[in-house]
Amino acid sequence: MKKRVAVLMGGFSGEREVSLSSAQGVLMALQELGHEAIPIDVTRNMEKLVQNLEIHKPDVVLNILHGRWGEDGCIQGLLEMMDIPYSHSGVLGSALSMNKIVARNICQVKGIRIPEGQVAQLVDVCAGHIMKPPFVIKPIGEGSSLGVHIILDETTPLPNPQEWPFEEEVLVEKYIPGREIQVAVLGGKAIGAIEIRPHGTFYDYEAKYTDGKAIHLMPAPIHPEVYAQVLEWAEKAHKGLECRGVSRSDFRYDDTHGEPGTLYYLETNPQPGLTPLSLVPEIVAHEGMTYAQLVQWMVEDASCRR
Numbered sequence: 001m002k003k004r005v006a007v008l009m010g011g012f013s014g015e016r017e018v019s020l021s022s023a024q025g026v027l028m029a030l031q032e033l034g035h036e037a038i039p040i041d042v043t044r045n046m047e048k049l050v051q052n053l054e055i056h057k058p059d060v061v062l063n064i065l066h067g068r069w070g071e072d073g074c075i076q077g078l079l080e081m082m083d084i085p086y087s088h089s090g091v092l093g094s095a096l097s098m099n100k101i102v103a104r105n106i107c108q109v110k111g112i113r114i115p116e117g118q119v120a121q122l123v124d125v126c127a128g129h130i131m132k133p134p135f136v137i138k139p140i141g142e143g144s145s146l147g148v149h150i151i152l153d154e155t156t157p158l159p160n161p162q163e164w165p166f167e168e169e170v171l172v173e174k175y176i177p178g179r180e181i182q183v184a185v186l187g188g189k190a191i192g193a194i195e196i197r198p199h200g201t202f203y204d205y206e207a208k209y210t211d212g213k214a215i216h217l218m219p220a221p222i223h224p225e226v227y228a229q230v231l232e233w234a235e236k237a238h239k240g241l242e243c244r245g246v247s248r249s250d251f252r253y254d255d256t257h258g259e260p261g262t263l264y265y266l267e268t269n270p271q272p273g274l275t276p277l278s279l280v281p282e283i284v285a286h287e288g289m290t291y292a293q294l295v296q297w298m299v300e301d302a303s304c305r306r
Ligand SMILES: Nc1ncnc2c1ncn2[C@@H]1O[C@H](COP(=O)(O)OP(=O)(O)OP(=O)(O)O)[C@@H](O)[C@H]1O
Pocket: 115, 136, 138, 142, 143, 144, 145, 146, 148, 173, 174, 175, 176, 177, 180, 202, 203, 204, 250, 252, 266, 267, 269
C-alpha cells in the first residue's frame, strides 16, 4: 500500500551532514517504492516543523535524524504527542541508548561485557587523575565518533578542556585493542556482524564517511563462537535498551592473544546511518535485503508508543 511518508532530516546536531546523506538514499528508495515522500529539513524552528506535519498529514514519519534532539527521545516525544507513527526507537529507547553511561550500565546488568570505564570531568582526565593510557575519551551523548579521542600513550595529545565543545562530563574507557565489529538488529533480531578495518588509528569520522578509508568485511571473519556471541549481545542490548525497529550495536573484539578472544560492548545506535558507506544497509544486503526493502521495512514497522 502506498503511503505519505514524511522524512525528517538534517537537524541541528553535529551529525547534520550525515543525516542529509542518509536521507538522500531514503528519499530515492521511497520514490522507487512508489510512496509519496515529503522531505522535511528539521531546524530549531519547532513551530515550523509542527506546521509542516499538520499541513502534510503524513501516514508515517521516517526519522532519519542522527545525534542530539533527533535520536535521543526529544523529537520522538513530539511525534508521540502528535500521534504520528514514526520509525526507529521510541522516547525511552532513544534516550537510554544515546546516553553511553546509561547504556553501558544496562548492558552490564544484562550480562554483556563492557570496557572498564568511568564518568569524569575532562579537566581531571587531562590532568592524569583518572586513568593511565591507553584509554579513550568520549562525549556521553554524541555519535559519528565526534569528540572521541584515543589516548594510546603519554605522548598522545590530549583535548584542550577550554576548547571542548561538548559537555564537560565525559566517559573514559580503557582502550580495547584488536578489532571493530558491528551488528545490525531489525525488529529484535540480529541480522549479521560486520568487521571494519580502518586505515588510520581508529574508526573516526573520516573513516566512516570517506570512501576508501576503511575495509569492510561481511560477514566478520571471526571465530564462530564469538560471531554467535556478538549477535546474541546485540539482540540483548536492543531489547535491554527498549529499542524498536532498526538498531546497530558496536563492539571491540580483543583477539591479540589469539582466537577466541574477548568481546566488549561499546554502544547502541538507535538511528544508525543509512549513507552509502553505512553498515546496516551493507549487513542486510548480505542477507539479500536491498536498501529499498530496508526502507519499506521501516515504513511498515513505524508506530507510536515505545
Ligand atoms: N574502549 C574503546 N577501545 C578501543 N576503541 C574504542 C573504544 N571506544 C571507542 N573506540 C573507537 O571509537 C569509535 C567510536 O566510538 P563509539 O562507537 O563509542 O562512538 P560514537 O561517536 O557513538 O559512534 P557512532 O555513533 O558513529 O557509532 C569506535 O568505533 C572505536 O573505533
